[in-house]
Amino acid sequence: MKHNGPAGAELAARRKAAGLTQRQLAKAAGVGRTAVQYWEAAPHLDPRGWAVGRMAEALGWHVNGPVCCTVSRPRGDEVLSPFAAIDAWAAAQLAAYREREAARAARRRVVCGAKTRKGTPCRNKSEPGKRRCKFHGGMSTGARTPEGIERIREAQRRRWARHKAAPQATGPES
Ligand SMILES: [Zn+2]
Incomplete structure (x- = not known):
């Protein structure tokens, strides 16, 4: 497999610039220390690698190179780390879902159920997106x-x- 990511030395340089030891970066990224050692010594980082994504994220570094799961490319060729790309995609999915739910709730009509003068629950359909019908939902002047x-x-x-x-x-x- 051919890796076109940046040199492992760049990871080491960025870690040192951040004032972190290998052990501290491993802890911040939630990866093993051997992963830090391995990738810092590697000729090229694999941007698709799980540990690479975690370390890059911990360093606030957007790794350039091919990323398997990249959905959006916000800034030209600069690709977010795999995890940032997936997070952005998930956030967009969630926002779209919430929008659909809100639209559905705005159209939803239920049985009003307000207590009528007879003491029975009102059986009219509610106003769209509301719980009460037009007679019991404050529409009356x-x-x-x-x-x-x-x-x-x-x-x-x-x-x-x-x-x-x-x-x-x-x-x-x-
Ligand atoms: Zn009603």
Whole structure:
């Protein structure tokens, strides 16, 4: 297999520039120390290699060269490390999924279920993306005319009067 990645010496140089020992880089990248030693001594890094990807990521280094799983090439020939490319792809997939879910939720209609005056659950379909129907979801403007407002005020007074007269009742809304 022919590897066209940068020289292993470049990995060593970047590690030293970051002020890390081989042991520290191995720990930061979650790879074995032998992997660090092996790749630093290699004539060419294999950008497709798992350990190479981890080390490059730990060093914030975008390794140039062929990458097996690269989905996007954000900056011309500069290819993200394998893991960064996969992460970017996964993030895009997740964002698309969430967008589809949000669109679906915005169209979803369920049974309203609000308690009606009869005491039974409302069986109307909800407004798209909402839990309540147009009658129970705040679409009603309520009373608008002075007469209508006065009528509601009267009704509330009567309910309260009933409630005070019989405190054992279920409440003012009964
Ligand atoms: Zn309803």
